[in-house]
Amino acid sequence: MTALLTTYVLIWPVVVLAVLLVVVGAFARDVRRARQAGRRVI
């Protein structure tokens, strides 16, 4: 039970990190495409 609870607590930061990487990567792509097109990102 202790191992299960430990995993339960620590799994969320791992998932959050994955989402963060996806969002940052996508944002960088948005900025790059906007620069290539000569327009603002938003």
Next chain:
Amino acid sequence: MPLDTEATPLGIGAVALLLALFYGGTLLMSLSIRRRKENADRYMTAGNNIGFGISAASMTATWIWASSMYASVTAGYTYGVSGPIHYGLWGALMILFIYPFGRRIRTVAPRAHTLAEVMYARHGRSSQLMLAGSNVLGSLISLTSNFIAGGALIAVLSPLNFGAGILVVAGGVLLYTLWSGFRASVLTDFAQVVAMLGAAVVVIPVVFFAAGGPGMFEAGVAAGHVTPQQESFFSSEAFMNQGAPYIAAVLAYAIGNQTIAQRLFAVREDLIRPTFVTATVGYGATVIGIGMLGVMALYLGIDPMGGDVNNLMPQMVSTYLGPVLLAVAFLMIIGSLSSTADSDLSALSSIVMADIYGQSVGRSAADPRTMLLIGRLTMIVATAAALYFATSQFNILDLLVFVGALWGCLVFPVIASFYWPKVTNAAFTVSVLAALAFFLPVRFGWLPAVGAWGLAVELLATIGIGVVLGIMAFGFFGLRPAVMTGTLAVAVSAPFTFFFLRDYEVLSGSLVAYAVSFLVCYLMSVRSGQDFDFERIQHVTGNFDDTSTAEQEDPDEDPDDLVLASDRPGPRS
């Protein structure tokens, strides 16, 4: 109220530096996209063409507000290991469940700014005003709640008092949102989501190991800090008191909240699904993860300061984190409340610009410069009103319940209006008012839920279960599976709901609102001869600013070079 009367965890210099860094940084970001002449439509929806990175970040940041972090910690502390799941998971899934409807709404109204504006095109003024009114009230309450959270956080962690705290937060948010509106809101959301998610990645494991690591669980059980229900991942107590009412409430929240609708209209149409899926996972993992602080506090046997569970999160981070990570946690909470507050300001300004000014003078007669002025004035007035509510003795929680109920009454009529041409304005309006009339006595116990009334409430609540699950199934699978799901849900739940649901007023109230709005809307519409042409909506809704059309035709042209329509000579088209 400071945690320690002698020394607060963060000194006034540190807090001032952090706030200056945060709000100074977001202000610089918004200045980088500032235009001398802002475009009225872009001020509301950023040109309906934003990319995946910004939209996913913005949707995640907006959905995570300070209250969701505090509430998840409270759920973990109150209901144990399943508590944060019953808060965060359902909230996250609602983003997912709402996206099929979002795609439909975007298809019928590709250039709209608010849901109320679409309701005007679909039904007329009364439906529009119902939705717009509930949106305004909801956004104002959310804004107030976020200011309160910011003021309380600053008061707990620093020598500054609550009043100074809410002034700094309100001023900071208004400053970076005022000029560029929604564009500033979504761009700064990216920085705020990086701060929030980045902090969550670090803070949760550091607190866990600093508080004793895996050993805290055995020690907590041995010390009798947790009950069997709190130890269980399948706690019925957590589901009935936290999860089930929340499922019904957040479905309404997702439909009724203009901040979500605004992002739906802003994102590039083909990116709606990945945006909503990413926000689902991001919101769920962050909020459930933060809720683990409450679970840890429970196992550690920590008593919340002053008996107020809202103090638990600042208490945990200030106890187990060093100064640097405490500052990171501080920025996480400031980021969460600021991102939602700026979204509320943008939502409020859009509603007043599009639904009050725009529709009252007519789309072709609306002056974009006047619209922008109205939008900015709305932000200032809304900030002042939220500051007033935050410092008065107004019961925010009661108002929140009321607005949530109003949105619950709106969900079925709004969704049906986008798919079923037979739904009339009368059916929409009467069904919402009837649902509200039933909700109020149930939720607030004005009539004792006994005898025939008790059975009627439970019958309606049982139908409400079918309506909620049917709506969810409809979005993904269509009408026939939805009807089957709803019918099956009613049949399966009926043996358990009678003489049982009456004890859960929050849950029953929400379910009754769904059921009554469904029954009245359906019965009034099914025999109507109306056959609404959904094509009409996109002709009624659309751009207010002529330069928007020029930008959409030539997106690479620098909009600063474009001349505002109102500057041109001759009559406006």
